[in-house]
Amino acid sequence: MTQDTVTGAASWTVQVLGQAGLRGPDGALRPLERKAAALLAYLAVEGHASRGRLIALLWPETREDAARNNLVHLLRKLGHLTGTSLIEGREMLALHPAVRVDLRGLAGDDLPQVTAPLLGTHEFDDCPELDEWVRAERVRLEEWWLLGLRERAQALEDQGAYGAALAVVLRLLDLDPLSEDAHHRLMRLHARTGNRHRALRTYERLCALLRREFGVEPLPETALLAQSLRRALPLPSLPAPFVTA
Known part of the structure; x- marks a missing residue:
């Protein structure tokens, strides 16, 4: 892991509460399409996931070889968008530890203000297992905020x-x-x-x-x-x- 990679990753914030996107060094939010947003949200919440797990969530009706190719293209898009590697690993993927995530800032005095739903208005009816996960996480977060x-x-x-x-x-x-x-x-x-x-x-x-x-x-x-x-x-x-x- 080079210092440039750490510095590059640290300059980006993954936003998965409300409108999903990537906030760069200039403070501007780059909106994400729903599957890129779901990928980042899943890794932010779960910590890590295998490529097999991710393709099953994101492309459940797609042949495995095509779905793996879709994941490769999605990771490349994120790399081109940010100019750095926000996701690390080969078969087991995780967010780079230097990447900031809005979910990780939910503590202390921030709690009453941060109540936007996970992944905003994105829906995943065509990805049943992912849809179930998103709905469950939205409920869990709401209960946590209320408590x-x-x-x-x-x-x-x-x-x-x-x-x-x-x-x-x-x-x-x-x-x-x-x-x-x-x-x-x-x-x-x-x-x-x-x-x-x-x-x-x-x-x-x-x-x-x-x-x-x-x-x-x-x-x-x-x-x-x-x-x-x-x-x-x-x-x-x-x-x-x-x-x-």
Whole structure:
């Protein structure tokens, strides 16, 4: 591995969240067609894959020799686009370790903002196994983001940073408008910031939402919180179903 290869690979970022593409040294995004995007996303998530595995995912109905040739051409296209080698290996392929990937930056304070779906609007109906993998990864990422946001909101509330926690909970509701957990947290935070009437309006909206969408009432824990708000009682502890592990 030469220093030029390391430097070249390090100047590129693989973007697989939202619009898939390659962001070069100039900061411009080069959009990728769906199979090139899927190849990079798969390697970014899984770490490595054999050529046989990749051709089975990307060209399931193609003869093996033709599919291997398709993969060679795809790798060459990526090399021509970037002027360097973003993928290394012979039979077992992996992203060059110096390549940056947007998925690897999902940590800390970035988490609430980075919620674009894996591979954006690309669909893979003609590649059933790849389609199943993409759908499963989209669900996994969404669940991970929601859990991360709930943990962030709880940590901020515990620290007394109610305004910051409120912003995170509102982000949670943007992502999951039917979440009773998020509505419950929003009620608590409105109350903690001295806005008991807004907290009760949040409860009323939740009741209407749950009746309309599911024909159910809020959980007893949420009803108890509303009752405490109406009577100006101390807030009950966050119930176990809403406590993040």
